[in-house]
Amino acid sequence: MANPAPGRKGNVVRPSVFRAKHRDEAPKPILVLEEVYKYFRRDVPTLRNVNLTVERGEFVFVTGPSGSGKSTLLQLVYRQHTVDSGRILFSGRDISRLTDTSIPFLRRNLGIVFQDFKVVPHWTVYENVAVSLEILGTTPRLARSRVAEALERVGLAGRGNERTETLSGGEQQRVAIARAIVTEPALLLADEPTGNLDPQLAIDILTLFEEIHEAGTTVLFATHDHSLLATSPHRLVVIDEGRLIEASQGLRAWSARMQGLGGASHAS
Amino acid sequence: MEIWSALARAKRGFRDDLRLHVVAIASLVVAFLCLGTALLSVENLSRIADRWSQTQHMTVYLRDQAKEADVAQLRLVLEGLGEIAKVEHISAARARELFAEQTNMNATDLAQLPGDAFPASLELDLADAVPAARIDKIAERVQRFAGVEEVETYRSFFGQLRSLLEAGRSGAMLLSLLVVVCVLAVIGNTIRLAVANRRREIEVLKLCGATDSFVRGPFVLEGVIQAVTASTLAMLILFVAYVALHGHVESTLTALTGVRTAFLNPLTVLATIAAAAFVGALGSALSLRRYLQV
Numbered sequence: 001m002a003n004p005a006p007g008r009k010g011n012v013v014r015p016s017v018f019r020a021k022h023r024d025e026a027p028k029p030i031l032v033l034e035e036v037y038k039y040f041r042r043d044v045p046t047l048r049n050v051n052l053t054v055e056r057g058e059f060v061f062v063t064g065p066s067g068s069g070k071s072t073l074l075q076l077v078y079r080q081h082t083v084d085s086g087r088i089l090f091s092g093r094d095i096s097r098l099t100d101t102s103i104p105f106l107r108r109n110l111g112i113v114f115q116d117f118k119v120v121p122h123w124t125v126y127e128n129v130a131v132s133l134e135i136l137g138t139t140p141r142l143a144r145s146r147v148a149e150a151l152e153r154v155g156l157a158g159r160g161n162e163r164t165e166t167l168s169g170g171e172q173q174r175v176a177i178a179r180a181i182v183t184e185p186a187l188l189l190a191d192e193p194t195g196n197l198d199p200q201l202a203i204d205i206l207t208l209f210e211e212i213h214e215a216g217t218t219v220l221f222a223t224h225d226h227s228l229l230a231t232s233p234h235r236l237v238v239i240d241e242g243r244l245i246e247a248s249q250g251l252r253a254w255s256a257r258m259q260g261l262g263g264a265s266h267a268s
Numbered sequence: 269m270e271i272w273s274a275l276a277r278a279k280r281g282f283r284d285d286l287r288l289h290v291v292a293i294a295s296l297v298v299a300f301l302c303l304g305t306a307l308l309s310v311e312n313l314s315r316i317a318d319r320w321s322q323t324q325h326m327t328v329y330l331r332d333q334a335k336e337a338d339v340a341q342l343r344l345v346l347e348g349l350g351e352i353a354k355v356e357h358i359s360a361a362r363a364r365e366l367f368a369e370q371t372n373m374n375a376t377d378l379a380q381l382p383g384d385a386f387p388a389s390l391e392l393d394l395a396d397a398v399p400a401a402r403i404d405k406i407a408e409r410v411q412r413f414a415g416v417e418e419v420e421t422y423r424s425f426f427g428q429l430r431s432l433l434e435a436g437r438s439g440a441m442l443l444s445l446l447v448v449v450c451v452l453a454v455i456g457n458t459i460r461l462a463v464a465n466r467r468r469e470i471e472v473l474k475l476c477g478a479t480d481s482f483v484r485g486p487f488v489l490e491g492v493i494q495a496v497t498a499s500t501l502a503m504l505i506l507f508v509a510y511v512a513l514h515g516h517v518e519s520t521l522t523a524l525t526g527v528r529t530a531f532l533n534p535l536t537v538l539a540t541i542a543a544a545a546f547v548g549a550l551g552s553a554l555s556l557r558r559y560l561q562v
Contacts, residue, residue, distance in 0.1 A: 078475070101479070108477035120469045122284060132476045134273055179476070 028092045029053045030187055030218050031077065036086035038072055038242075046072050048242040050086070054187075054220060059213045061229055062222040064239035070222040073239065074191045077220070078110050079103045091186065108136060111180030111188040111217075115195035117172045119164045119179070125151065126160035129178045136183060150182040154208060170201040174208070181212055188212065190221045194228060202228060274485030281490050285462050289494060292458035296451060296498030297505070300544065303447040304506040306440040307540070308532055313433045316527045317426075324394040326407065327420040329387045332360075334415030339390070342413045346392060351402060354393040360386050371523045387417060448547055455491045455551035462490065463559050470559055480560050488552045495548025499541045507531060 031054040038047040047069045054060050062070050075081050076088060076096075083096045095106055119128045129150055133143040151157050154174040159167075164175055173193060180188055190209060194202035206221075206228050213219045223229070229236060238245045282289055328346075330339060339357070346355050358366070363386035368378050394403065400423060407419040463470065473483050510531050522528050532540075 104474075104477045104479045104482075106477075107475060110477075112475055118468065118472055118475065120466075120472055123469075127280075128472075131472060135473065135476050135478045135482060137270070137273075 029089075030056045030058075030091060031220070032089040033073075033076075034087050034089070036073075036076065036088060037084050038069075038076060038081065039084050040072075045084075045242050047076075047239075047244075050239075050242075050244045052237060052244055054218060056186075056218055057213075057216060059210065059219045059232075059234040060221065061232070061234050061236045062220060062239060063224060063226070063229060063236060066224060068239045069242045070224070070239055071191050073244075074112075074189050074220065074222055077187075077189060078107055078112055104135075108183065109186050111183065111185035113173070113176050113180050113188070113190040113193045115192035117169075117176045117196070119172050119175050121163075121165035123164055124160060125156060125162050125164055125167070125175050128164050128175050129160075129182050132179050132183045146182055147178070150178040153181065153212070154178045170197055170204065173197065173201075173205055177205070177208060177212070181217065184217075186218065188217050188219045190219065190223075192223055193221070194223060194225060199227065203231065206232065270482065270485065273482075274489055277486035278489040278493065281462060281466070281486055282493075285465055288458060288461055288465075289490070292454055293494055293498045293501070295454045296494060296544075297502045299447045299450040299454070300499045300502030300540070301505060303443055303540065304502050304532070306436075306443040307536060308506065308510065310433075310436050310440045311532055311536065312527075312529050313429075313436045315530060316525045317429055317433045324396070324398070325422055326392040326394060326403065327422075328390040328392065328410055329417040329420065330389060331415050331417045332384065332387065334388070338413065338415035342410070342415065343390065345413075346390065346410070349406065351395050351398045351406060352392050353395045356391045356393075358389050358391055360388045363387070363389065367523075370526065371519050373519065373523075451495060451544065451547045452551045452554075455494055455548050456555040458494065459487055459491055459552045459555045463487065463556060467559065474560070483560060484553060484556055487556050488549045491548035491550075491552030492545045493548075495544040495551075496541055499544035503532075503537050503540065 031052070033050050033052040036047055036050040037045050039045050050069075050073065052073075062073060064070050072081065076083055077090070079095060079098060087094045087096050089095070090106065090109075098106060120131075123131075126147055129147045130143050133146060138146070147160065148157070151160060154177050156171065156174055156178065164172060167175065173196075177193070188209070193209070194205050197205060202225060209219055209221060210232065221234075328342070343355055343357065346352050360383075364378065364381075367373070367386060368375075403421050403423065407421050410416060411419050470483055514529065518529060
């Protein structure tokens with residue numbers, strides 16, 4: 001019997017383990033957006049001509065004022081919406097052309113963390129984290145060890161039997177992060193994950209994402225909280241009125257630029 | 269693997285919405301009881317109809333004072349007719365015995381019946397496919413013989429029974445349709461309520477990469493379990509009620525119809541439960557459809 005393709009086990013594609021065929025060949029970027037447009041209202045694009053490349057192992061902040069299109073950009077990546085024009089390549093595959101039946105298989109390769117946590121309150125912590133593995137068909141025995149490992153990484157070791165609704169907001173977000181990383185996704189998408197948390201908890205959660213990133217996971221972190229951006233020296237892309245501005249020099253340079261353009265309020 | 273996962277999640281669904289499911293099952297039991305009662309009536313009406321349609325029977329009641337020679341002559345004539353397959357003479361005493369056997373009536377009660385309640389008769393089995401007009405003609409001719417009191421062809425009785433049976437069947441069909449609609453509505457609404465309570469769960473599953481069939485699985489199972497539990501309970505209740513009432517009405521009904529009553533055929537019971545399972549699954553799947561778009 002022929003060996004299965006690398007990175008593929010059954011129906012599950014693991015782009016994180018895809019490797020270049022030749023040593024000299026550079027690995028493909030994990031995510032590429034090319035001339036992406038998205039309209040929710042005719043004549044007013046939410047995203048316009050967005051071009052972005054995220055390399056494997058990068059930590060990228062996506063920022064911009066509320067309503068600028070940060071969440072929409074992430075939603076296009078996990079295919080809650082479809083692009084109206086342009087294309088999005090995930091591990092070299094155009095996900096804007098995926099059929100509805102293929103979307104679950106895309107999402108199995110992503111970890112997604114939301115502002116409102118999206119945990120099931122009456123489930124236990126274990127059940128909330130294990131659900132991702134259950135979907136992949138992981139055996140209960142393996143699931144137990146991987147959930148325990150994920151809970152340890154997010155600082156909730158030994159709390160698997162607690163009902164999630166009894167946890168604090170910060171702890172619930174940690175449960176959501178554990179659920180997102182337990183499958184070892186190729187790309188971790190965080191949509192305002194600190195939006196419902198107080199400043200200290202927000203920094204704790206960001207630190208947790210940085211630890212996950214240091215372990216090799218690519219992170220796309222959307223936030224409008226500039227105090228978080230100021231604490232971390234990661235690549236920064238700004239979305240303003242649907243346009244993406246690369247601010248690779250960091251938050252300070254971007255703020256100065258925005259002030260120069262009369263957009264000080266955005267960077268306050 | 270997926271079926272075990274769906275079962276585990278269905279179990280969790282029952283645990284989380286126990287009251288909702290109990291109320292739904294109770295409503296469905298009532299619906300299936302109605303259906304079961306209708307099916308039971310139709311089954312017994314069919315038995316009566318089958319009995320009478322199979323016999324192709326005619327009875328010639330003899331006068332008490334009928335002479336043996338007249339009866340012998342009549343018998344000879346009847347046996348000579350091609351339309352008559354068999355002629356049997358039943359004396360008054362034998363008629364009383366047969367009645368006692370068929371109705372399980374005890375000797376004391378039997379003795380209280382009047383002496384002329386069981387006249388002697390000639391029981392005629394007709395050949396297949398004898399036209400109704402010919403039966404009437406034979407009856408008319410036999411009626412003229414000395415010693416004949418009355419000729420019973422059972423045609424009018426069977427005609428009435430057939431009408432009753434057809435009405436019963438139509439009623440049962442209508443009731444079945446109503447029950448199907450009722451089951452779809454009850455299960456659909458229960459699942460819709462369960463889905464509303466578990467919308468977050470569905471959203472989480474979809475965002476974690478669950479396919480529609482993975483999400484749908486436990487809800488369909490819940491619908492099937494509700495319908496199967498309710499239909500099985502309804503059949504059990506109906507059986508207990510049947511056994512309880514059977515002793516009281518059996519002898520009267522048998523005396524009236526000549527047929528013993530029976531509970532539903534096991535195949536009918538199984539088919540009802542299987543149909544319930546199908547309708548339960550269908551109700552769940554249909555009501556879940558629009559909640560899967562995440």
